[in-house]
Amino acid sequence: MSDKESKIIDLKAKLKEHNTSKDGLTNKEATERLAKFGRNAIEEKEESRWKILLAGFWGPIPWMVEAAAILSAVIQHWSDFAIISFMLLLNVFIEFMQHGKAQSALAALKNSMALESRVMRDGKWVDIEAAELVPGDIVQIENGDIIPADLITLEGQYVSVDQAALTGESLPVMRHPGEEIYAGTIVKQGSMVCIVDKTGGNTFFGKTATLVSSAGNESHFQNSVMTIGKFLIYGSLILAATIIFKELVISNKSPLDVIEMVLILIVASIPVAMPAVLSVTMALGAFMLSKKKAIVTKLSAIEEMASVDILCSDKTGTLTLNELTLTSPVLYDAKSESELTLIASQACNFNSSDAIENVIMDAVGKEEIAKIKQLDFTPFDPTRKRTEALIDSDGGQYRVLKGAPQIIIDLCDMSDEERTEALGNVDELASRGLRGLGVARSYPENPDKLVLVGILSLYDPPRHDTKHTVDEARARGIDVRMVTGDDLAIGKEISRQLDLSTNMLAASDLFHGGLSEDEINEKIENAGGFARVFPEHKYEIVKRLQDMGHVVAMTGDGVNDAPALKQADIGIAVDGATDAARGAADLILTLPGLSVIIDAVEESRKIFQKIISYVKYRVAMTINIMLFVTLSILFLDFSPLSAVMIVLLALFDDLPIMTIAYDNAGVERFPVKWNLKRVLTLSSILGVVSVAQNFGLMAIAQQLYSTSAPIQTMLFLQLVIAGHLLLFVVRSKNHFWAKPRPAKPLLIAIFGTQILAIIIAKVGFLMAPISWEAIGIVIVYGIVWMFILDIFKAAFEKAADKKEKHAVYTEGLNVPRKEVSIN
Structure with a gap:
């Protein structure tokens, strides 16, 4: 769920719903709830290996072989019996060795969950196994933590959360008090106290695992x-x-x-x-x-790959680099792009792990960063929505601000006409799926007057070979459709750059817009791609395309892709994919991008x-x-x-x-x-x-x-x-x-x-x-x-x-x- 879609939750009502308080649960209460709700873990239903083995003796061809072996034994043709039995056992062995894909995918999902968590029990902060968390627990999260369950933020200023592997969003999202954070995501910045809302299979992460275990279809082969x-x-x-x-x-x-x-x-x-x-x-x-x-994990995937006519591709990390990049900025007081970037870097925290600040500092270079004399620095907070630094230079001291462009523009000394023009440029960047970042500064002679230096724009660019790969796939009769968790504007902009169809649909409008089944199927058939997609949406899109007679390949790299990868006729885990995606895939690519798919086809x-x-x-x-x-x-x-x-x-x-x-x-x-x-x-x-x-x-x-x-x-x-x-x-x-x-x-x-x-x-x-x-x-x-x-x-x-x-x-x-x- 993106920043725009996040809803503020009534914290008092949520505490009452879980019969808890900010002081947390007692150990006795936690034990009772653990018995009621179960462990905060993904359940794995492993099929008996004997059952799997015996299944190889069942089916039309095995029946014929077995009948021949029995008749050979009845009339005591032992040489025939030995050869026939050997062929039967060989077939069973090969099938047995191909089994176990769902179990490996679930195991990988399980390993993606947090191992330990800091929780308030009996009025004290203690570290416990994350699997022991129950709804109503009060937990603390901070930079670098894997979120252990679905949480509601309770106290603290904010946290920045990377949920790309779960939802497909390429940029971290901000969460403030009263907002939801999903299990399996990673805290990139900040710390907060939260209430545990859902655990185990009831979490967003757990529902993804359920989809993985239920997904799959019998191959055409x-x-x-x-x-x-x-x-x-x-x-x-x-x-x-x-x-x-x-x-x-x-x-x-x-x-x-x-x-x-x-x-x-x-x-x-x-x-x-x-x-x-x-x-x-x-x-x-x-x-x-x-x-x-290209590593094949399921042999029948080879036959399925030859028949693929639709390739549904995840965007982040597959079609794109999953790396923020500076693109064409809008210049105002700055004379060049390099000048704008240098001034923006002066308002960065030089020890930050924030993705945006690292992109800016990398563009400037370590040598230039080392020359900056930062006298004071005010970090970003969700109220001010900007960073601010006091800089010392040979000409005197001045201030530099960097943050949400609307906020920065409002702080600058500008005429109404100039302000309207600047805000229009921000809207134009947003319509193309680009993230704008306003940069302003003062001058030593007038430290209170802020001047708009420019607006940086950032985005996750396509891989250099993606457009060529899309063209090659199209030439081979394969329709490539983007399926992304990012916003519609971002998806359309990347589609435009790759010459994909910009006729994209938002999954929320498609599946929750009151449409009939036939209307949904018609829109899916004719759509060029899908945005704001959650794991269950990807799974449903793939399944509906299959029901309409298509042979569907699905590429992905994150936990959010695992259900659709397993449901697809051929699931393709791209280079750098998570263990969950690899476990659900039929084909694993070990080179970046999609170009190797053409060779595989x-x-x-x-x-x-x-x-x-x-x-x-x-x-x-x-x-x-x-x-x-x-x-x-x-x-x-x-x-x-x-x-x-x-x-x-x-x-x-x-x-x-x-x-x-x-x-x-x-x-x-x-x-x-x-x-x-x-x-x-x-x-x-x-x-x-x-x-x-x-x-x-x-x-x-x-x-x-x-x-x-x-x-x-x-x-x-x-x-x-x-x-x-x-x-x-x-x-x-x-x-x-x-x-x-x-x-x-x-x-x-x-x-x-x-x-x-x-x-x-x-x-x-x-x-x-x-x-x-x-x-x-x-x-x-x-x-x-x-x-x-x-x-x-x-x-x-x-x-x-x-x-x-x-x-x-x-x-x-x-x-x-x-x-x-x-x-």
């Missing part, structure tokens, strides 16, 4: 993997039911034989390594991002493309094997693959594909999003066509061999080689020979695996051996079908592109924003 898993489960159940009916009811085969057939089908239908491959792919992508100074879009390529490949291969196995059993009464062959296929197909993280991929210019309908349709088409490919090779194999074992080996080798060639087909919408071409690590891994598969087929490890002639036929056959599959893919892509609408023009952007459907 998780939803997509779940949908793919369900798609494959339903397909495998239908096919398994068909096999069971045919073999048990019609063919009267033994249950154990049927179980073995169903096991082969289930193992064939499980993308056993899909979670592991996707996680490892994203982990390798996260490593690449770390080289660009481009890298994420590349990684997203690689993930989609793998998904298309994996689903097509799974459909291929499922249908091929089922149709062979139903119509030919022949198992084309053994269970161990299918498990080996999963390893041969997926393990080398992990190097897809190193593959070359194009960067889409606009946000990319999952289009599962298109992905699954294309995968199904390629899978069905591949079934025809398999039956074609089976017919050839039957001309070479009269027994089933070598035929199975040829089919196994064909699925390994053709499977890898299928990946080259689905890498992009273009023909497989077009750029970007496969990277060397991917080629080495794939061809290395194919050589290993050829050796296994030749020597007959875990299968019957086949001749070099058969191996040659399989290789040539796979290459021919690679071109056939590419024709089907290109035809589908062309037809699908015609149906989809690509260009979406969004109000507020200077370029068309496209949401590219990745298929």
Whole structure:
């Protein structure tokens, strides 16, 4: 809450409300209230680590893997059981290691609270643990203290409080008797006696922690993997039911034989390594991002980053430097800006920690400050609203005043016309979000006559690279919106300098202005930014944008940003962020500013493309094997693959594909999003066509061999080689020979695996051996079908592109924003 918004509270009524007095509570009363209100601390609800671990065994893909493991054990195929169980445990381990973000955020928030506090108990001042404070306690605060609870100022002149980390305001605020101070803020100047109003989870700080614990949403990546898993489960159940009916009811085969057939089908239908491959792919992508100074704390953030179309950015410390800077002053008696600043420095406390005085003294320099002979100094107080110094010089003594410009102007010897002009300049600075500081002086020959020297202006300037970053984000289809706790005028001025939309809204008018839900949503959708925002507002803005279909990134550095960071699809903690912000974030930047976000977006879009390529490949291969196995059993009464062959296929197909993280991929210019309908349709088409490919090779194999074992080996080798060639087909919408071409690590891994598969087929490890002639036929056959599959893919892509609408023009952007459907 800014100075303008702070309300004076009736202290007598507040003391009566808490049944206390200026002498404080007794220890007995404090003990009773502690039992009633609880400790002045943030409650952490930690989920059982066993519960987290066991959750990894629950879900569509784990169910399929577990069913396969159980069936393997029933028919005592222990090698299959061991491999399947290993893949299951690997997936569970990876998911388990990714958990715990909310707990770390809450722990960081808890650590931000004061540890000890000076409190009046039994009529004496004592130091106690801050967690023991209760409503009605009388406490003392002074320079450097972290405020231990929500307080009401009771006695003393004033305190200057830095609440940037909690509310986002870039400048300290003044608090006088009868005003509220929030827990977690820091006293920068002054001392006061206060009454404890709220503690623990009831404080403004505690409500922020509650938002953090309740915030969060399921990622699009998780939803997509779940949908793919369900798609494959339903397909495998239908096919398994068909096999069971045919073999048990019609063919009267033994249950154990049927179980073995169903096991082969289930193992064939499980993308056993899909979670592991996707996680490892994203982990390798996260490593690449770390080289660009972006640390990923949640792997799915990589996929989310590629889809972001709105970036909500905190202002203070993110878009700006979070450092006060002197800007163009208004000169009166001073001949230059340097003269005005030098005179202003003469009215500074040279040992002050005040941010404004330090900026002025830094601008002048230590050498010039050392030359100033200050005979007397009167510090700032909230009544006089100015500092004053008596200065000795070679020409005699004179006074210098510095403070609120309206006060300084009123004290100066000026005509009404000059005074009106000066006040107009002050208003003009305020309309641009600049803080004015009046400077006046007397001369030795007339010490009682004050002359207006000038008006200094201060503000928190944008980072040097922010405008370029905003332009780069806009060019990539990302709409950047400022979300700040500062005043509307300040937000608009910074937006103007950064070429952001100045169509900003005050959060208080938006959420507390009596608007309907539809009206609020419409204003949020069309707003260019938001000012006077509190943590719950940031959280609500992000959530509403998500509900309207946007993929939202949120940047921030303070405690006030933590709830929105955790709720956003991708929360980004900027360089120098608080522990609370880092704990809630998915991506932590280790370089100042936002420029590294552009690198992260481009890298994420590349990684997203690689993930989609793998998904298309994996689903097509799974459909291929499922249908091929089922149709062979139903119509030919022949198992084309053994269970161990299918498990080996999963390893041969997926393990080398992990190097897809190193593959070359194009960067889409606009946000990319999952289009599962298109992905699954294309995968199904390629899978069905591949079934025809398999039956074609089976017919050839039957001309070479009269027994089933070598035929199975040829089919196994064909699925390994053709499977890898299928990946080259689905890498992009273009023909497989077009750029970007496969990277060397991917080629080495794939061809290395194919050589290993050829050796296994030749020597007959875990299968019957086949001749070099058969191996040659399989290789040539796979290459021919690679071109056939590419024709089907290109035809589908062309037809699908015609149906989809690509260009979406969004109000507020200077370029068309496209949401590219990745298929």
